Amino acid sequence: MMLQLDNLLKKQEVARIRETLARAPYESGTTSGKKTLKNNLQADKGDQEVQVATRAVLNRMFARPEFTGFAMPRNVTLMFNRYDVGMTYKDHMDAALMGPSQTQALRADLSFTVFLTDPEEYQGGDFILQSPFGEQRIKKSAGSFMCYPSDMLHRVDPVTEGTRWAAVGWIQSFLREPRQRAMIAHLEDLRRRLVHDHPDSPYPEEFAQIHQNLLRMWAEV
Ligand SMILES: O=C(O)CCC(=O)C(=O)O
Numbered sequence: 001m002m003l004q005l006d007n008l009l010k011k012q013e014v015a016r017i018r019e020t021l022a023r024a025p026y027e028s029g030t031t032s033g034k035k036t037l038k039n040n041l042q043a044d045k046g047d048q049e050v051q052v053a054t055r056a057v058l059n060r061m062f063a064r065p066e067f068t069g070f071a072m073p074r075n076v077t078l079m080f081n082r083y084d085v086g087m088t089y090k091d092h093m094d095a096a097l098m099g100p101s102q103t104q105a106l107r108a109d110l111s112f113t114v115f116l117t118d119p120e121e122y123q124g125g126d127f128i129l130q131s132p133f134g135e136q137r138i139k140k141s142a143g144s145f146m147c148y149p150s151d152m153l154h155r156v157d158p159v160t161e162g163t164r165w166a167a168v169g170w171i172q173s174f175l176r177e178p179r180q181r182a183m184i185a186h187l188e189d190l191r192r193r194l195v196h197d198h199p200d201s202p203y204p205e206e207f208a209q210i211h212q213n214l215l216r217m218w219a220e221v
C-alpha cells in the first residue's frame with residue numbers, strides 16, 4: 001500500500017525551502033548508506049535553517065489527515081538530499097532501524113519522499129519502486145509527497161541533467177503490522193467519507209469508537 005499526495009507543500013513553501021537548500025552545507029550521503037549503492041548528498045542536519053525547513057515539512061505532513069490516517073505515525077525522521085549529475089541510489093531496501101544512534105533509533109515501517117524539484121528541472125533521477133505488480137516509475141511535481149513500505153526495494157536512477165532535491169524520511173507507525181494499519185486506515189477513511197456525505201448521520205461516532213478500540217488492542221506506544 002502506498003499513499004501519494006499532490007501539493008503537500010505550496011509552491012511558495014517549496015521556493016523557500018529550496019532557498020535554504022541552495023545555501024545549506026552538504027555532506028556525502030554515504031554516512032547513512034552503503035557506498036556501493038548510494039551516491040548522493042545530504043544537507044547538514046545541524047544547520048539552523050535546515051532545521052526550520054525540516055519542521056516546516058513535518059508540520060505540513062502532520063496537518064494532513066490522509067497522511068496521519070494512513071501512516072499512524074509515532075515517530076518520524078526527515079532529511080534533505082540532493083542528486084547532482086551522475087548521482088544515483090541503486091536498488092536497495094531501507095534499514096529497519098534509523099536514527100542518530102542505537103538508543104535513539106526508530107523502526108522504519110514506512111519511507112517517504114517529498115519532491116522539491118519539478119520534473120522539467122532535471123533529466124533522469126526517476127524514483128523506481130519494485131512493487132508486487134512490477135516496477136513503478138515515479139517523478140512528481142515539486143511539493144508532492146509519497147509514502148511506501150520500507151521493506152519494498154526502490155532506487156533513484158542517475159540524474160543526467162540538472163539537480164534533484166527532495167526531503168526523505170522514515171516513519172515508525174503505532175501499528176507495526178501492515179494489515180492492521182491498512183484496516184484502521186480504511187475504517188478512518190470510511191468515517192471521514194461518511195461525515196462528508198452525511199453530516200447529520202450519528203454513525204461516524206460509532207465508527208470512531210471501533211477505530212479507538214482497535215487502536216487500544218493493537219497500538220504500540
Ligand atoms: O531520494 C529519494 O527519493 C529516495 C532516497 C532513498 O531511497 C533513501 O534515502 O533511502
Ligand SMILES: [Fe+2]
Pocket residue numbers: 092093094111154
Ligand atoms: Fe531508500
